[in-house]
Amino acid sequence: MSSDGFLETLPPDHRPRLTHAELAAxxxxxPGxxxxxxxxxxxxGASAAASMIRTGQRPAWRKRPDGRYEAEPRTTKKREHLVFVRWIPTTPRSS
Structure with a gap:
C-alpha cells in the first residue's frame, strides 16, 4: 500500500461464501x-431478491416437486435490509 492509501491490487478476500446451490441445500x-x-x-433490493427466490428465477431456487422456498425481506431497527428463506416440504397426500 502506498503512503496515500492507494493500492495497485486488492488483497485477497477470505470471506467464506456459499454458492446459491450450496445455500439452498x-x-x-x-425444513421450516x-x-x-x-x-x-x-x-x-431485499424485496427484489426475496421475489427472485420465491419465483425461482435462479436455478438453485427453482420450484421442486418435494417442496418450495419461502423468502421474506425484513428491515431491522438498525436499518439493515435482510432476506430470510425457509424450505417447506411437500406433505404427501393421504389416500
Missing part, C-alpha cells in the same frame, strides 16, 4: 426454519 436440510441469506443496501 443447507436450507432444505432444516428461517435462514438469513443476504443483506442489501435498500429495502427494494
Amino acid at each position: 443447507k436450507i432444505r436440510s432444516r 426454519l428461517w435462514k438469513q441469506v443476504g443483506s442489501y443496501a435498500s429495502r427494494d
